[in-house]
Amino acid sequence: MSDDTIQPTATVDLDARHADKMAKKKNAREKIMATKVGEKGLIIVNTGKGKGKSTAAFGMIFRHIAYGMPCAVVQFIKGAWETGERDLIEANFSHLCQFYTLGEGFTWETQDRARDVAMAQKAWEKAKELIRDERNSMVLLDEINIALRYDYIDIxxxxxxxxxxxxxxxxxxxxxxxxxxxxxxxxDLVTEMELIKHPFRSGIKAQRGVEF
Known part of the structure; x- marks a missing residue:
């Protein structure tokens, strides 16, 4: 047997310790998971200054679509924006996902508070209707936190x-x-997206397929 086929003792010991550690972790994990048997409809909040809040939310919407589970989206702000998610859902999955864009753009674009309030209230009424409909397993209220921040809707x-x-x-x-x-x-679940770097600060505009 050549020297190349013989593992050093230190490597063998390291591999054995790793296997033992992972076995203990797996056992502990299985015990924890055995206690998690409940299910409920979750209230999920994606917030923070970092990018990815809506992107992560649409990931869950597409999971619902993949499983054939009815769902719905209400967009409170991005009325003027073309988005890949909306185009894809409306073209291919409208039978599973209702999609409503009821905002008219960001507040600095409309410059009309009364109009923004009216549109936000309209979006909230549609959101309540969709949530009450128990056929919908998930309802995404995209950018509702902005409407709440400006008191367009009563928190x-x-x-x-x-x-x-x-x-x-x-x-x-x-x-x-x-x-x-x-x-x-x-x-039930709150995730804060933390901003560390953003291309916008380097003069890069929002790009198709990344931001929208």
Missing amino acids: AEVVAFLRDEKPSMTHVVLTGRNAKDDLIEIA
Whole structure:
């Protein structure tokens, strides 16, 4: 037997310790997972200054579509934007996912608070209708946190509706920066996207397939 086929003792010991460590971790993990047997409709909040809040939310929408589970999207802000997600869903999956774009763009584009309030209220009414419909397993309220931040919609009303009227097995995803503390308090899952670097700061514009 050549020297090349003989593993050093240190390597053998390292591999054995690693296998033992992973076996213990697997056993501990299985014990934890055995206690997680409940299911419920989750309130999910994606917030923070970093990119990816809506992107992550649409990932869950596409999972629902892949499993043939009815879902819905209400966009509160991005009315004027063409988005790949909307185009794909409307062209191919409208039988599974209802899609409503009821905003008219970002607040600095409309420069009309009364109009923004009216559109946000219209979007919220549609959102409530879709959430009440128990056929929808998930409803995404895209950028609703922006509407809440500017008080276009009453946060107390949103919290009360999600707490008291949301069907028990319906997931609701709410995205946008500056999520209100009251919303975070009632949520089951909250993720804050942290901004570390962004190409916009280097003079790079929003690009098709990345931002929209």
